[in-house]
Structures are given as structure tokens and as C-alpha cells.
Amino acid sequence: MDWTSLTLSLELAAWTVAILLPVSVLGGRWLAYGRFRAKGAVEALVMLPLVLPPTVFGFYLLLAFGRNSPVGAFWQETFGHQLVFTFEGLVVASVIFNLPFAIQPAQRGFEAIAVDLREAAATCGMSPWRSLWKVELPLAWPGLMTAMVLTFAQTLGEFGIVLMGGGSIPGETKTVAIAIYDRVQGFDMQGAGIMSAALVAISFSAIAITYGLSARVGRRLA
Amino acid sequence: MPVLFCRRHLLAALSSLMLSAAPASAQNEAPVIAAASDLQFAVTEIAAAFTAETGHEVRLSFGSTGNFATQIREGAPFQMFMAADQKFIADLHAEGLTRDEGVLYAEGRLALMAPKGSALQPDAALDNLAALLEAGTLTRFAIANPEHAPYGLRAQEALQHRGLWEEIKPFLILGENVSQTAQFALSGNAEGGIVALSLALAPEVAAQGDHALIPADWHAPLMQRMVLLRDAGPAAEAFYAYVQQPKAREIMVRYGFVLPDEG
Numbered sequence: 001m002d003w004t005s006l007t008l009s010l011e012l013a014a015w016t017v018a019i020l021l022p023v024s025v026l027g028g029r030w031l032a033y034g035r036f037r038a039k040g041a042v043e044a045l046v047m048l049p050l051v052l053p054p055t056v057f058g059f060y061l062l063l064a065f066g067r068n069s070p071v072g073a074f075w076q077e078t079f080g081h082q083l084v085f086t087f088e089g090l091v092v093a094s095v096i097f098n099l100p101f102a103i104q105p106a107q108r109g110f111e112a113i114a115v116d117l118r119e120a121a122a123t124c125g126m127s128p129w130r131s132l133w134k135v136e137l138p139l140a141w142p143g144l145m146t147a148m149v150l151t152f153a154q155t156l157g158e159f160g161i162v163l164m165g166g167g168s169i170p171g172e173t174k175t176v177a178i179a180i181y182d183r184v185q186g187f188d189m190q191g192a193g194i195m196s197a198a199l200v201a202i203s204f205s206a207i208a209i210t211y212g213l214s215a216r217v218g219r220r221l222a
Numbered sequence: 223m224p225v226l227f228c229r230r231h232l233l234a235a236l237s238s239l240m241l242s243a244a245p246a247s248a249q250n251e252a253p254v255i256a257a258a259s260d261l262q263f264a265v266t267e268i269a270a271a272f273t274a275e276t277g278h279e280v281r282l283s284f285g286s287t288g289n290f291a292t293q294i295r296e297g298a299p300f301q302m303f304m305a306a307d308q309k310f311i312a313d314l315h316a317e318g319l320t321r322d323e324g325v326l327y328a329e330g331r332l333a334l335m336a337p338k339g340s341a342l343q344p345d346a347a348l349d350n351l352a353a354l355l356e357a358g359t360l361t362r363f364a365i366a367n368p369e370h371a372p373y374g375l376r377a378q379e380a381l382q383h384r385g386l387w388e389e390i391k392p393f394l395i396l397g398e399n400v401s402q403t404a405q406f407a408l409s410g411n412a413e414g415g416i417v418a419l420s421l422a423l424a425p426e427v428a429a430q431g432d433h434a435l436i437p438a439d440w441h442a443p444l445m446q447r448m449v450l451l452r453d454a455g456p457a458a459e460a461f462y463a464y465v466q467q468p469k470a471r472e473i474m475v476r477y478g479f480v481l482p483d484e485g
């Protein structure tokens with residue numbers, strides 16, 4: 001069992017979730033309540049990573065963040081090292097790739113809140129910020145939770161992007177999905193089997209727990 | 223209540239993050255060596271001997287030589303590159319990405335390999351392969367991708383030399399590198415394939431099939447060169463020197479590599 005790779009994948013998933021949580025709240029809320037002309041285009045852009053092959057996505061990221069790109073050069077100057085082939089690079093890629101999983105369920109969560117409720121909150125003199133904390137988040141959180149669990153599970157399984165822009169460096173960019181691929185190539189079927197089973201167990205538990213919690217909340221609210 | 227619940231979760235998530243952030247940076251000491259996948263078993267053994275003798279750790283990353291060369295151009299943080307074909311080292315050197323022109327460390331050989339129970343019986347002249355093609359009983363045959371894997375290109379040359387290339391093309395499955403090719407060849411879903419001798423001789427692989435050595439003059443030689451990259455540190459330098467010493471050379475010979483005379 002390659003614990004370094006599993007830990008690395010869990011870290012990557014944790015960072016991705018931590019960065020995308022505020023994005024999912026603000027972005028999901030904006031798309032749920034906002035009425036503006038380019039809304040369809042914004043929604044399509046957010047969903048794009050879902051339909052693009054990860055290799056296409058990884059290819060563009062390599063171009064966009066490579067050492068010859070403006071972003072890559074800025075990163076090099078600011079932090080003194082390359083963005084691609086590093087853990088930070090994987091986090092950036094993972095955050096962009098998971099936008100649809102983070103925003104879509106959150107948007108649905110906010111859309112489900114009755115307009116009357118938000119208007120009532122405003123009439124009572126609540127600021128938008130206070131209304132978010134006291135009224136909207138308590139109602140929308142199953143959607144947010146779904147968003148975060150999907151993001152977490154999706155990041156654990158990410159393969160194509162990491163393969164294109166990772167370099168399979170142990171402890172830095174060799175995630176558990178890459179480690180499984182490497183083990184198969186190294187004729188270590190047993191090692192690959194154990195790691196695959198661990199990944200199935202973790203992903204299944206994460207999703208099962210979420211559904212269990214959501215169901216309980218649903219009953220309580222009814 | 224739900225708000226409290228949510229906040230507690232956020233706190234738990236954040237604190238676990240703080241705890242988990244540390245290990246990633248702590249283990250960045252050991253240099254990363256990019257090695258062609260025909261070295262999968264030989265260099266893993268050499269690295270273990272190196273660590274036992276010197277106490278230095280190295281991190282190994284195996285893959286296709288062509289892909290590694292691309293990644294090095296994009297700035298991948300490798301400190302040493304062991305290629306399966308010296309052409310890639312020469313190109314990187316010309317672009318100023320390496321410390322010097324590197325050193326020849328081995329010559330690789332090709333092997334025809336078939337899994338146990340396959341219709342294909344490996345022979346050096348590829349006569350049985352030609353017979354299967356003739357009889358129309360070949361279903362799948364694995365080689366590495368000739369576009370970026372040196373062992374794939376050499377396999378193509380050997381098949382061309384034997385006059386089988388055009389006929390066998392429709393049956394080819396291409397591995398991303400020679401290690402995956404061996405995986406394909408022995409999976410039982412193909413009659414066999416052309417792999418690196420160094421993989422065919424590894425106990426894990428040898429147990430799964432039979433192989434025959436393909437004549438060296440059927441293809442351009444696989445001159446395997448290694449080089450230190452610009453950011454190489456002391457541990458990478460020590461490993462570079464170690465690969466050229468008798469202990470490492472003995473391991474390379476055991477895996478079927480022909481060694482250059484110059485040190």
C-alpha cells in the first residue's frame with residue numbers, strides 16, 4: 001500500500017474543497033438569484049470542464065501554466081519555482097476542473113429557497129450577509145454538502161489531468177490514481193488491487209454518509 | 223442548529239487541512255530521477271543498493287523517454303534523466319537544459335515475448351510470428367508507441383527489417399511506454415509483443431511468459447544515455463556516479479543490458 005500517494009490525494013482533495021467552498025457559496029448564490037444577459041454563457045463556461053476530455057483540459061493547462069506562459073512566468077518570479085509538475089499546480093488544475101461539481105449543486109440548493117423567505121428576511125431589516133448566514137445557508141446546505149462531497153470524491157479519482165501535467169513525482173504529484181497506474185505497469189497487481197479497493201471504499205463511504213445526512217435533515221425539516 | 227452543525231464541520235475541515243499541509247513539503251529533499259520504463263526493475267534495485275550504501279534517498283519516476291523530454295522542456299523538476307535513446311539527451315543538451323552531454327550507461331535489447339499458453343512461440347527470427355500472420359490467427363500484438371517511445375520505434379524497425387510491418391499494423395496495440403507494452407503483451411488479450419529484454423528478464427515478468435532475443439542488427443542500437451539536469455543537487459550527483467560503478471553495472475548486466483566500455 002502506497003500511503004504517500006493516498007495521503008497526497010487526500011491532501012489535494014482537502015485543499016480543493018477548502019478553496020471551492022466559498023466559491024461554491026458565492027458563485028452558486030449569484031447564479032441562482034442573478035438575472036443578467038450572459039447568464040447562460042457563464043453557466044456553460046462553468047460546466048465546460050465536465051464535458052471536456054481531461055487530456056484536452058490537461059493540454060491547455062500545460063500551455064496556460066507552463067514556463068513559457070505569462071501565468072507560469074509570474075508564478076516562477078513570485079514563488080521561485082515552476083507551477084506545473086508541482087503540488088500547487090495540481091491544486092490549481094483541480095480547482096478549475098471541479099468548478100461544475102462545486103457550483104452546480106450549490107446553485108440548485110439556493111434556487112430551491114422560496115423568494116418570499118428572502119424577501120421576508122430583507123423586510124425584517126436583515127443585511128444580505130446576515131440573511132445568508134441565518135436564512136439561506138441553513139436551507140441550502142444539503143446542496144452545498146453535496147457539492148463538496150462530489151468535489152472531494154472527484155479529486156480523489158482524477159487521472160488524465162494529473163498524468164498530463166503532474167510527472168508522477170512521489171510525494172509531490174504522484175496521486176493514488178497515478179500510483180495505481182504505475183503499479184499495474186510495474187506488474188504489481190496485488191498492490192494495484194489493494195489501492196483500488198481502498199479508493200472504492202473511501203469514495204463509497206463519503207457519498208453514503210452524505211446521502212445519510214441529507215435524508216435525516218430532509219425528515220427533520222418535513 | 224443547522225448553522226452550528228455547518229460551522230463545526232467547517233472548523234473540522236480547516237483544522238485537518240492545517241495538519242495535513244506539513245508533510246508535503248518535508249519530503250521534498252530527495253531528488254527526483256526520471257527514468258525510461260525499461261529501467262523499471264533494474265534501476266529500482268540500483269536505487270535500493272544506493273540508499274543502503276550511502277543513506278541518500280532518490281525518488282524514481284518511470285515513463286516514456288519522449289514524454290519525459292517534453293516535461294523537462296516544460297520545467298519538470300527532475301534532477302537526473304535516464305533516457306532509453308541518446309537522441310533525446312542530445313536535443314535537451316542543445317537547448318541548454320542539461321549540465322553537460324551526459325554519459326552512455328547501457329545499450330538496450332529487444333525481446334519478443336508471449337504469455338504462457340499463447341499461440342505464439344517466441345523465436346529470435348520471428349518465424350512463428352510470421353506464420354501466425356500468414357495463417358490469419360494473430361488477433362493482437364503489442365509494441366510501445368513508436369511516436370515517442372524509443373523501444374517502440376526500434377520494434378517498428380525490427381518488424382520492418384523482417385518484412386512484417388505492413389501486415390502486422392492492423393493488429394498492433396500501442397503501449398504508452400515499454401512497461402505498459404509488456405503489460406499488454408502478457409495480459410492474455412494479445413498473442414504477445416516486442417518489449418525490452420530488461421523487462422522480460424525481471425522475475426515478476428519472466429514468470430508470466432517466454433521470450434526470445436531479437437538480433438541487434440535488425441534495428442538501430444538503443445544507446446541509453448543519462449544526464450544531470452541543471453538543478454541537480456549532491457544526492458543526484460552521487461546517484462549519477464553510482465550508476466557507473468561496478469555494483470550498479472553488475473545489476474544492469476543481470477537485466478540484460480550491454481554495457482559501454484568507457485566508464
